[in-house]
Amino acid sequence: MLPDKTVVNSALGAIAGGAEVTETTLGVVARVAASEAPAALAILKAEPLDFVMLVDMLGTDTGEDIEVTYHLRSFSRDEDLYVKCVLPYDGVLNSVWTVYPSALLPERETAELLGLTLARHPNPKRLLTTEGTPPLLRRSQVIRTIEEVRDR
Amino acid sequence: MSDPRDTIRAETLQGSAPACDLDLVPAGIKRVPSGVDGLATERLVVNIGPQHPSTHGVLRLIAELDGEEIVNVETSVGYLHRGIEKLAEHRRYHQLGTLMDRGDYVSGIHGELAAALAVEELLEIEVPPKAHWLRSLMGEINRLSSHLVWYGTFGLDCGAMGQFLYALREREALLDILEAVTGQRMMFNYVRPGGVLADLPPEAEQKIRAFLRTIDGYLDEHHALLGGNEIFQKRVRGIGVIDRATALSFGLTGANLRCAGVPYDVRRDAPYAAYGDLEFDVPLGETGDAWDRYLVRMGEMRQAVHMMRQCIDGLPEGDVMGKVPRVLRPPTGEVYARVESPRGELGVHLVSDGTDTPYRFHYRAPSLFAMQVLEEILPGHLLADAIVIIGSTDVVLGEIDR
Numbered sequence: 166m167l168p169d170k171t172v173v174n175s176a177l178g179a180i181a182g183g184a185e186v187t188e189t190t191l192g193v194v195a196r197v198a199a200s201e202a203p204a205a206l207a208i209l210k211a212e213p214l215d216f217v218m219l220v221d222m223l224g225t226d227t228g229e230d231i232e233v234t235y236h237l238r239s240f241s242r243d244e245d246l247y248v249k250c251v252l253p254y255d256g257v258l259n260s261v262w263t264v265y266p267s268a269l270l271p272e273r274e275t276a277e278l279l280g281l282t283l284a285r286h287p288n289p290k291r292l293l294t295t296e297g298t299p300p301l302l303r304r305s306q307v308i309r310t311i312e313e314v315r316d317r
Numbered sequence: 318m319s320d321p322r323d324t325i326r327a328e329t330l331q332g333s334a335p336a337c338d339l340d341l342v343p344a345g346i347k348r349v350p351s352g353v354d355g356l357a358t359e360r361l362v363v364n365i366g367p368q369h370p371s372t373h374g375v376l377r378l379i380a381e382l383d384g385e386e387i388v389n390v391e392t393s394v395g396y397l398h399r400g401i402e403k404l405a406e407h408r409r410y411h412q413l414g415t416l417m418d419r420g421d422y423v424s425g426i427h428g429e430l431a432a433a434l435a436v437e438e439l440l441e442i443e444v445p446p447k448a449h450w451l452r453s454l455m456g457e458i459n460r461l462s463s464h465l466v467w468y469g470t471f472g473l474d475c476g477a478m479g480q481f482l483y484a485l486r487e488r489e490a491l492l493d494i495l496e497a498v499t500g501q502r503m504m505f506n507y508v509r510p511g512g513v514l515a516d517l518p519p520e521a522e523q524k525i526r527a528f529l530r531t532i533d534g535y536l537d538e539h540h541a542l543l544g545g546n547e548i549f550q551k552r553v554r555g556i557g558v559i560d561r562a563t564a565l566s567f568g569l570t571g572a573n574l575r576c577a578g579v580p581y582d583v584r585r586d587a588p589y590a591a592y593g594d595l596e597f598d599v600p601l602g603e604t605g606d607a608w609d610r611y612l613v614r615m616g617e618m619r620q621a622v623h624m625m626r627q628c629i630d631g632l633p634e635g636d637v638m639g640k641v642p643r644v645l646r647p648p649t650g651e652v653y654a655r656v657e658s659p660r661g662e663l664g665v666h667l668v669s670d671g672t673d674t675p676y677r678f679h680y681r682a683p684s685l686f687a688m689q690v691l692e693e694i695l696p697g698h699l700l701a702d703a704i705v706i707i708g709s710t711d712v713v714l715g716e717i718d719r
Contacts, residue, residue, distance in 0.1 A: 267568030293395040
C-alpha cells in the first residue's frame with residue numbers, strides 16, 4: 166500500500182529544507198537533505214506515521230553522487246515508504262542506528278562498498294571485504310573479465 | 318610482552334574510530350557487564366568460528382566471556398563474500414537467477430523468484446497462470462526441504478542426533494522431486510523472468526503425490542522425537558527471547574518476527590505467485606523464545622505440505638512461459654520485489670537504466686538482519702545457550718555475505 170503523500174510531506178515539514186515527496190515506479194519516495202536524514206527518520210518512526218521498521222538500506226552510485234535509500238514499513242497501516250538522500254563521493258554517512266538499530270550492519274556495508282565515511286556509528290568497521298579493497302559498488306570499478314567483454 | 322588479547326579487545330570490541338556518544342545510546346542497547354555472583358572474573362575473548370560446526374557456515378562470533386556468561390559479542394562476516402551485487406551489474410537480466418541461487422543456497426527457488434518478480438515488474442511481463450502455480454509448488458517444496466535442514470541441525474546444536482538422519486531422509490525425497498523437475502538438487506535456475514523453465518514431468522507428479530501420502534505421519538514423528546524430548550525442551554525454553562519491539566527495531570522478518578507475535582507474512586500480506594488463491598494459516602508465537610521459533614517453523618512445515626496438496630490438485634493447464642524477448646531491456650526505473658523465503662522477507666531492489674544489464678542490484682537478505690540481532694540478545698546468556706540461539710534464528714551465511 167502507498168502512504169498518503171500530503172501526510173508525509175507535512176510531517177517532514179519540520180526538518181530543515183523540508184522534503185520533496187513524489188510517487189515513482191518504486192512507490193512513494195521522500196527526498197531529504199543528507200544531514201537531515203536521521204531527524205526525518207525519527208519523525209517518520211514516531212506516531213502518527215508509525216513506520217516502525219527499517220526494512221532495508223542501500224546506496225547507489227548515480228554517476229554524479231551517492232544516493233542512499235532507506236526503506237521503511239508501517240505494519241499498523243500496511244504502508245511502505247522510501248526515504249532518499251544524496252551524498253558527495255567523499256561524503257559522510259551519518260548513522261541512523263539510534264532511530265533504527267537494524268541500520269547497524271547495512272550502514273557499514275554501504276559505507277564500505279561505496280567509499281563513504283561512517284559517522285556516529287558505534288562500530289564503524291568494514292563488514293564484508295578486507296582492508297585495501299576499493300569501494301566495489303562504485304560505477305568506476307569495472308570487474309568484467311576479458312572473456313566476458315569478448316563474448317558479449 | 319603485552320597480551321595480544323588486549324589489542325584484539327581494543328580493536329574489535331570498541332572499534333578504532335571515534336567513540337559513540339553514550340548519551341545517544343537507547344536504554345535497551347547499553348550493555349553493562351555483570352558477574353554471575355557479583356564477583357568479576359578475568360574476561361576472556363573467544364573466537365567462535367568461522368570454522369565451527371555450530372555456526373552454520375562461516376559465521377564468526379567474537380565473544381567476551383565472564384566465566385561461562387557472555388558479556389559482549391560481535392559478529393564478524395564476509396568470509397563468503399562473492400560480490401553478487403557487483404556481479405549482477407555485469408550480467409543480463411536472464412542471468413540474475415543464477416546469482417540468486419548462490420545467495421541463499423538452501424532455498425534457491427525463492428531467490429530466483431524475487432529476481433524474476435523484479436524484472437517482470439519493470440518490463441510488465443504477463444506470467445501464465447500455470448507458471449504462477451508451479452512457482453508456489455516449487456517454493457513450498459523448497460521451503461519444506463530448507464526447514465528440514467534447519468530442524469536437523471537445530472537439534473544437533475542442542476545435543477540431539479537422531480532427528481538429523483530422519484530429517485535428511487525426507488529431504489532426500491524432496492531433492493529427488495526438485496531434481497526431476499529442475500534438473501538440479503541445489504542451484505535450480507528454474508524460475509525465469511516470464512515463467513518457469515519447464516512443466517512438471519509425469520514422474521515428478523507421482524513422486525510428489527507419493528511424498529504427500531507419508532509426510533504427515535513423518536512430521537508428527539519429528540515433532541515427537543525432538544519437541545517431545547525433555548532435554549531439548551529444557552535447552553530451548555525461555556532462552557533467546559526476542560520481544561516484539563526488538564524484533565521490529567532490528568528489522569527481523571519471517572519466523573523470527575512471527576515468533577514475537579507480529580502476524581506478517583509476505584505470502585498473505587502482499588501475495589505473489591499463486592498464494593492469493595491458496596488457503597493457509599500463518600503460525601504465530603507468543604513469547605519469542607527459541608522454543609517458539611521451533612514451534613513456528615514446525616507449523617510452517619505443515620502449512621507447506623498443506624499448500625503443496627492444493628498446488629498439485631489445483632494446477633491449471635496451459636503454458637509455463639509467457640512471451641519474453643530474447644534480450645531483456647527494461648525501461649528506466651526502480652522497483653522492489655519481495656518474497657517470503659524460509660528465512661524471512663527476501664527482497665530484490667533493482668534499478669534499471671534502459672540497457673540490458675541492471676544499473677544497481679541489491680539483495681535484501683533476511684539472514685543479515687536475523688544475525689545482527691544476536692549482538693543484542695546474546696549478552697547475559699551462557700556460551701552453550703548462544704549456540705542454541707544462533708541455531709534458532711536459522712541464518713544462512715551465503716546470503717549474509719552475498
